[in-house]
Amino acid sequence: MAVQNSKTSIFERFNSYQPSKAILVWACAMTAVATIVVGFNLGGWVSSGSSLQAATAAGKTARGELASAICVERFKAAPDATGKLTEFKALSDSYKKRQFIEAGGWASMPGQTSIDSDIAESCSAALSV
Structure with missing residues (x-):
């Protein structure tokens, strides 16, 4: 079977x-x-709130970098720029350097009457290099 x-x-x-x-x-x-x-x-999906935050942060960063570049160019285009740069680099304190940029008027953007201290700070950092 x-x-x-x-x-x-x-x-x-x-x-x-x-x-x-x-x-x-x-x-x-x-x-x-x-x-x-x-x-x-894992896929990189984001919610609308987090994408809005990322876009806002990227916009602030880009605006700050552009304003700093404009400030540096205005500083370099000023009369006696080499003397001013020597005087600027002789300052030891970052606060005094920022005040120097603000007093020179380079931290005000075209069309603005007020001076932005954040722009002056980033411009000072760019010029210190």
Whole structure:
């Protein structure tokens, strides 16, 4: 007599499996949740709030760099720029250097009447190099 093998292979069991609707719904829901978790953690997805913060910070940085470059160019275009630069580099304190830039009027941007101390600080740092 031949012995019949009652074990079915994994492929046969997979082909004959018929999940219920509840299992299908839960599988879809868990797949969606896993996609969202992986997307935000590893995929580089960001929310609108964090992208707005990043864009605002990048805008402030770019505006500051542009204003500093304008300040440095205005300083170098001033009459007796080499003498002023020597006088500027002779100052030891960063606060006095910033005041020197502010007093010279180089930290005010075109069209503005007030002097921005942040611009003066970054201009001072650029000129100190």
